[in-house]
Structure formats: C-alpha cells, structure tokens
Amino acid sequence: MLREGRTPPDKTAPDVFDSRRSLVEAERCLYCFDAPCTSACPVHIDIPGFIAMIRSGNVRGAAWLVRSANALADTCGRVCPSEVYCQPACARAKQDAPVRIRELHLFATRSERRREFHVETASRTGKNVAVVGGGPAGLGCAFELAKLGHTVDLYNDGPPGGVPLKSIPPFRLPEEDLLHDTGILGRFFTAHDGTLDGLEFSSIAGSHDAVFVALGLGRDRPLGIPGEDLESVFPVLPFLETAKKRPHTLRIGSRVIVVGGGNVSLDAAATARRLGAAEVTLLYRRGERQMLVWSAELGEARRLGVEFRFLAVPLEILGTGRVEGVRCRSMRLSADSDDSGRPVPAEVPGSDFLLPADSVIVAIGQDVRAGWLTGLTRTKKGYIRVDGQFQTSMPGVFAGGDSASGEGTVVRSLADGKEAAHAMHGYIMRRG
Amino acid sequence: MTSEQHRGSETGPVRDLSYGLLGIQLENPFILAAGPSTDDIDMVRRAFSMGWAGAVLKTTSVEGTSVDLAYPMMSAFNHDGKLLFGMGNIDLISAHHVDRVESTVRTLKKEFPGKFVAASIMAGKKEDWQSLVERLENAGADLIECSFSCPQGNIGEDPGKMLAQSVAATELTARWVKEAARRIPVSIKITPHVTDIVDVARAVQKSGADALTASNSVQALMGVDVYTFVPNPPLGGRSTYSGLTGPAIKPLTLRTIAEIARNVSIPILGTGGASSWRDAVEFMSVGARCVQFCTLVMHHGFRVIDDLRSGLSNYMDDMGFSSPLDIVGKALPHIAVHDQLPRRRVRSVIDESRCIGCEVCYVACRDGGHGAIDRRESRIPVVDPERCVGCGLCPHVCPEACIALEGVD
Helix, strand or coil, X not given: CCCCCCCCCXXXXXXXXXXXXXXXXXXXXXXXXXXXXXXXXXXXXXXXXHHHHHHHCCHHHHHHHHHHHCCCXXXXXXXXXXXXXXXXXXXXXHXXXXXXXXXXXXXXXXXXXXXXXXXXXXXXXXXXXXXXXXXHHHHHHHHHHHHCCCEEEEEECCCCCHHHHHCCCCCCCCHHHHHHHHXXXXXHCEEEECCCCHHHHHHHHHHCCEXXXXXXXXXXXXXXXXCCCXXXXXXXXXXXXXXXXXXXXXXXXXXXXXXXXXXXXXXXXXXXXXXXXXXXXXEECCCHHHCECCHHHHHHHHHCCCEEEECEEEEEEEEECEXXXXXXEEEEEEEEECCCCCEXXXXXXXXXXXXXXXXXXXXXXXXXXXXXXXCCCECCCCCECCCCCCECCCCCEEECCHHHHCCCCHHHHHHHHHHHHHXXXXXXXXXX | CCCCCCCCCCCCCCCCCCEXXXXXXXXXXXXXXXXXXXXXXXXXXXXXXXXXXXXXXXXXXXXXXXXXXXXXXXXXXXXXXXXXXXXXXXXXCXXXXXXXXXXXXXXXXXXXXXXXXXXXXXXXXXXXXXXXXXXXXXXXXXXXEEECXXXXXXXXXXXXXXXXXXXXHHHHHHXXXXXXXXXXXXXXXXXXXXXXXXXXXXXXXXXXXXXXXXXXXXXXXXXXXXXXXXECCCECCECCCEEEECHHHHHHXXXXXXXXXXXXXXXXXXXXXXCCHHHHHHHHHCCEEEEEECHHHHHHCHHHXXXXXXXXXXXXXXXXXXXXXXXXXXXXXXXCCHHHCCCCCEEEEECCCXXXXXCHHHHHHHHHCCCCEECCCCCCCEECCCCCCCCCCHHHHXXXXXXXXXXXX
16 A cells, blocks of 8 residues: 555656666667667657767767757656657667667766756847747747747746646656756746736737747646536646645545546546555546557556546536545447547446545646637647648747647657747748 | 586586697697686686686796786776777786796696696796796696797896897797707797787797797787876876787787798697687687687686587587597688689678668768668668679678678679
8 A cells, every 4th residue: 555755666757877877778779870769759869879979988968969959858858758759769679679768868968967058059140039838849949949049038927847847747757857957948048927918929929020839738628517616626737736836735535536548647646646545546438448648657557556447437526515426427439430540439328337536636638728819720629720830820920839739748849849940940031 | 605616517518629739638729828817726726627628827937036016907998888808917927936836837737637737937048948947847837838928028138028029039039948848848929019920930930949829918008098198007197008918809819820820830829819619719720729718717707618618519519520620720721812812793682671770781881881772761771783892891780680792693
C-alpha cells in the first residue's frame, strides 16, 4: 500500500546517467548519416552530432547542440516520450536495442547546467514580433524569432512555462529543470504578465510586425451529467495544478475515480495515488487498445496499483455535498469508426452498475480557453485554423501548439513554435 | 572459492598443442613475455599451473646496476571505449637482485620441469653479459633472451639509444652472449625502431645467436593532458616517452616479424601486441615459432590462457593442422611488393537484406572515396558500378558487415 510521503520513483522517467554510463551508451551510436533519429525528432536535434561530442568528452558542445535546437532542453530530457520520435527510429535498434538518446540528451544538458548558454543571433532586423502565450509553442517560437534577429514581446498570464509548469506532475518533471530552461529563455524576449482581452490583442497585433498565438487549451471539457457540481468533482487541469502547488489543500478521500483515456488521465491517476488515495479507478469508455497513451505511462499507472474499468461511462455522480459514488453503464465497441479511426463505443442497455467514490477527476479532453479570440476562424473541433505555414485567417497572425492542433507533446508544440517562427520570418522579411 | 579455482574442463577439450623449438619441448605456443607478470615466482607458478607453457622472467642485470624506478609507470591509450587499446610503460628491468632471479629459475625448473623457463638479461660490458649468461645457464634456464631494445635507454656506451639500433653493436654484443652460452640457445630481442629491420636481423644471424625475439615495445608519447600540458604518465609535472604495447602495435609487429622471416632463417619468438589466439595464429603465419604475451595478461590475468589454448585447438581442428608449427610461415608466400600485386577489378556490393540503413558507407564514399554510393528513399544505399573503383573503404565502415567486394569479369 502506498502511503503519503513515500513517493516511489516514476518508472517512465528517464534514468539519470553519470558520465561513465553516458560514455558507454554514446559509444553504441552508429553515427548514421542524415540520421533517422534526427528526422524523427520534431525539433530536429543533431543527435549523432551531440552523441559524438559526448564520446569525445566535449559535453559542453553536446549540451549546446541540444539546447540551440530545443528551447526546453532540460524539460524534454525529462518528459519526451521514449517510445515515439527518436528512439524507435534509431538504426541501432536493428542490431540490438536503440541508443538511449533521451538519457544522453538529459546528461548533456544537465551536466552543463551551471554554465551560461550563449547563442549567436542574426543581426537585428528592426522588426517587432509578439508571442501570445508562454507555453512550449510560444517559448519555442520566441527563442527562434530572437535567434533570427527580431525583437520579441511575450505575453503570458503568470510566469512562462505553460502545461509543463502548471500540470505536468513533479514526479515526471522536477520543477528545477523547467525553471532552468525558462530562466535561459527569459533573455531572448521581453515578458509582459497579465490576462488579455480582445481589445488588447488588437492593439498588440497593430503594434507588431507579426503575432504568434499559442494559448494552449486550458478549459476542461465537462462530462455534462448530473452531479458534476458536487464539491469533490475536479476538472483535471485545476486538479493537477493544485496538486503541484498546494497538495495539502486537496481533499480527494480514499476512493478516486478518474474519467478519461489519455496521458493526462494517467497523470491524474498516478497523482491521486501519490496523494494517498487507497483506490484509484480509471474509467474509460473504450478498450485498452483504443487509449491514446504511451505504454510506459500505462505500465507505470498499473505499477502504482491503478485499477482500470474499460468500456464504461459515468451516467450520474451521486452524493450530497461531496461525492459518494458514480452510477456507470457498460459499453461495447460498435462496428463504426470515428475520425480517429477508432471504433465508436455504444451503450449496453441494462448494464448499469454503481461504483462507490469519494471524488471524481474529469479528464476527457480540453478546449481552447481564451473566449476573447473571436476574430480567428476555428476548426470543427474548435481549434484555431491555420494553413501549412501556421498562418491564421487574420493576416500577420500565426498560431501553433495545442490551440491550433489539439493536445500534443511538449516537443511537438516546441517544434510548431520553431517552424512557425521561420514562416513568420519569411512573411515579415517579404513585406520589408 | 573464486571462479578461477573452479576452472576444470570448462574450456572444452584441448588437443595436444606441444612441439619442439630450439631443442626445447613446448606444451603450447603461449609464453609469458618478460615483464611485471614474470617478476615474482608465485605469479609464474600460478601461470604455469593454469596452463601457460613458459615464461621469460623479467629482465635482470649484474649486481650494482641501478634500477631507479619512477612512479606511476603505466599509462593508457584508450580508443572509442576500448580501454588499454595501447598500454604505455616507463618500467625498467627487475628491481630484484640477480641472485633472486637465479634462484627463481632454479626453483621453477625443479617444480615445473616440463615448462619453458627463460631468463632475460641486459648489460653493458662484455664481462657482464657473459657472467649473466653463465649464471643463468647454470641455474637451469632453457634459453637466454637478451634485451637489446628497452625503450628507456640501455646500460651501455651510448645512453638513450637502444643497442639494437646499431647494427654493428648488435652483432658484436650478440657474439659475446653466444660465446658464453655453452649449452642453451640465445635469442636477441630487438626493436622495430630502426631504419631497416632486415639489417639488424641479419647481424643477429651472423653473430651466431640462435633466435630473434621480435619485437619490443614501440617508443611513444602516450598523450598530453590538454589542460596542464603534462604528458602521460604525469610525474610531478614531468613525463617521458613510454614503451607502447597492446593491440595498438599488433600491425607493426606483424610487419616486423614478416620482414625478418622473409630475410633470415633463424627462428623468431613473436611478441608485441597479440591479444588473442587469432592474433597468435597471425604472428605464427608470418613466421613466429611461439608467441609471448604481456599486456593482455596485465589487463585480464593469466586466465586468458584458457581461450588461447581452446581457440587454437579448435582452429587447428578446423584447419586440419596437426602441430602449431604447421601454421608457421603460411602467410609469407602471400606477401609481395606492390608492383607484383595482381590487377583485378573489384567493386562493392551491399547485401540489402542485412543493411540497417545507417548510411555511414554513403558518407564515407562521398567524402573519402569516389562518390560511388547513392542514397535512396528506403535508406538502403546502392553502389553505382560505373563509379565504384573497388577501393575497399566501405566494407570497413559498415557496422553490419554487409558490404562485400566482388570481382568484375
């Protein structure tokens, strides 16, 4: 039984290699030409290049190579999923096992933590660019724009950091790693703290040569069932945020039900266990194979003793004041598929059952929060519509990250920001 | 109990590897070279009991010779994760009194009459060389090896220079030694650091000496600390040249042995960089009659004899050889000068079924070859037979060994 205050290490987290272990691992790299790992990395870190530097004893050069390509280098060294992107692409996997690129990346950047990071910026263009949103996409964009020689204003409500700061649990991302990244990035832009409204946004757009909108999502989708207003029903984002900042104020009781089948729901379940909940049950309307999760995180949740109830939906949350239970219904997978290619679940009549619970965490997806963003065309799902060049429906306004493409990884958002910066650069310089 | 004590027949059956060399019966071709592993009688006892056929005891000299050791004496040349790819030492001859070496010979020969016990000597004056030979021969040594090639300079007329770097001095000194050895053979241990190894080898043969030991360590600077600029090994802010041994010098030794074997007829005791039974076979194939080991043992211990014996035994079975001597010289007919080499057109062929798509061959050929390998969408490169000249670079960079050279008709 897991008790509070005795937090086991997270098995999905990278191992922290020392220099000896790193050297041994680095020597496994084949130094592929035009390497598949680099192509698979969304921000295209020169992976064989930095690994060769570790091998030669030039760890500083290795760290520079990683950080100049990846604005949130330490953060990604922690949270980049090892089962997608670089490692599955590694040619060495065809010989025995992939090179543990994430661990080498983390070794390089962490080893050079105390050293100043300098990057050559292009000569000043005299152009001013605004970045609205201080999450991975916004930071990635601001960093790249600064390197291209532009002056960058970054608008964010609170300190920059986005999802990694607010809701990635500390057992997956130690805060010091993120703060080290954002501390470095702070030198590349002028930060403006505060919430925006439509008028302010128009004024920002008017006073800059281009704008990048990367507001993320931030609004939890509700279940839309009776009882959702009970005291111990938590939308997942505020839950994770509070669990990070003021865990002692959370009263979740001993039996927790998490609704949802994504990585965020797994984070919530693991967090609930770490907060001391004796029974944590994850409720998902489809089957295990339909979950959009990294298998390592699923394994970690299981290791922590999280129970899974697949093919089940909540119909009603019961209780007076606080949650006492959830009435659920079983589902089956129908022959029809949805947009994602997964089978659509259908209710099984007469299959209702009751799960006792002290609290419910709702993690069934998120929408774009900023209500004032009315001037930009949205997609069917409510995300900001952009073309292949990250251009929105409003000339000079670009968008990327989760608010344009839905929930993604930190590195995918960084890459959006980075690619958008180059598109914006082209746009600005063409206009002269 | 250590796993070493548990060894029994764990290496599998080992065939009879014995043969005669210079009138001495050797159990197998694997001999410990003069060095730290042969400076102590208990170490040699252990080596013998584990299967080593013989040992050349660490070099000794006459009473009163100063052996002023400086520490640390070892340094490493590590390459790409391979520790001790080369080893450097600034060791000197044995610090033990010659009396003790003499008694070691006597005791070992009594306890292990079937083992080959050689003494290595080094001196300056004629009477010193000769008195050492007499004493050690009388103690029962099977062979006298004379170090004409210690890289830390010689005891002699010309300090800082190795005796074997002078053809005339080599012949003269070898003659003195041979004169003194009445019953047992003498081998002269030479250095590869000469303008023409054949001149030196011929001088040894002319002197009447029975054999050559080829060859000693290679004088080297083991590396420099790029932050203090003190070379390795560092001794209070100073350093000196080391004797380089280990895998790094194997190709140099192979060439030295081959060149000697092609020009003189006296037996060669091979040494310098052999690290496996396969290396030993290579040494013998270019003319060595036995192979001495030092660095390998200093790195991994006497236990390596298990694989040396078993590997050689299995190899001989595969090849249908009945004696290790069957290997001696087998490679020599295949060595020719460049203008005698056949001119045959070859080109690279990639085994696509085994290629893992690293494209290392592509970049090597583009930037170091003839731009004859093309990339494809699949990442499986393809050789352009028109542009490939068959230089033979790409097979050596392929981590899957899936590139071969094929003849073109």
